[in-house]
Amino acid sequence: MTVPGLRLKALPGRFAICRLDPGAVPFWEAGAFYSVTQTADELSVVCAEADVPEGVRHSPGWRILGVSGRLDLALVGVLSALTAPLASAGISVFALSTFDTDYLLVQEPNLDRAVEALRSAGHLVE
Numbered sequence: 001m002t003v004p005g006l007r008l009k010a011l012p013g014r015f016a017i018c019r020l021d022p023g024a025v026p027f028w029e030a031g032a033f034y035s036v037t038q039t040a041d042e043l044s045v046v047c048a049e050a051d052v053p054e055g056v057r058h059s060p061g062w063r064i065l066g067v068s069g070r071l072d073l074a075l076v077g078v079l080s081a082l083t084a085p086l087a088s089a090g091i092s093v094f095a096l097s098t099f100d101t102d103y104l105l106v107q108e109p110n111l112d113r114a115v116e117a118l119r120s121a122g123h124l125v126e
Contacts, residue, residue, distance in 0.1 A: 003081040005122040010115075011064040014108060017094055018045040018058040028053050033064065035096050046096060046105065062094065062105040065114065065125065070100045078102055085121035086114055 011033060020026065020043040026036060034047040049060050071078060079095055082104055086093050091114050094105040106114045115125045 003075055003077050005124060006078070006081065007068040007124045007126070008065045008082075008104075008118060009068050009126045010111070011066055011103075014049040014060065015046055015062040015064055015105060016049040016052045016058040016060045017062060017105065018047065018052055018056050019043070020045065020056065046094075061108045063108050063111045064103050064105050065118070066103045067101045068126075071102065073099075081121070082118065082123070085117040085123075089113055089117040091117065 013031075015033070018026075022038070022040060022042055024043045026043070026045050028047075028051055030045075031048040031051055034045065034051075037044045046062075049062075052058050052060070067078070067082075079097075079102060082102065083093055083095065086104070086106070091106055091110045096103040096105070104114075118125050
């Protein structure tokens with residue numbers, strides 16, 4: 001199954017990508033959108049920038065573009081269809097996926113260019 005033009009929506013607010021040591025437990029309240037990923041080497045947390053406690057290593061100033069609706073897990077090339085036009089435009093991304101859909105984080109100064117690149121590639125961005 002191939003990927004048609006996708007509909008994306010910009011989530012409100014600014015987000016941060018945080019890095020903690022492996023095995024750490026995020027100790028702060030998170031807003032409506034957050035993601036926690038544990039590996040043997042690190043614990044990463046994506047959350048609202050305003051929710052990051054002092055002293056936590058993080059990269060601030062990210063905006064999120066989320067694919068609207070549920071994606072069939074059999075779809076092939078979803079992230080490629082989204083990241084290829086951004087790579088061509090020289091825009092770095094941090095990608096997250098859930099069971100239902102995918103999210104792209106782009107630095108806030110690149111948001112307008114990212115939206116334009118995605119639209120030029122046939123995607124609808126609200």
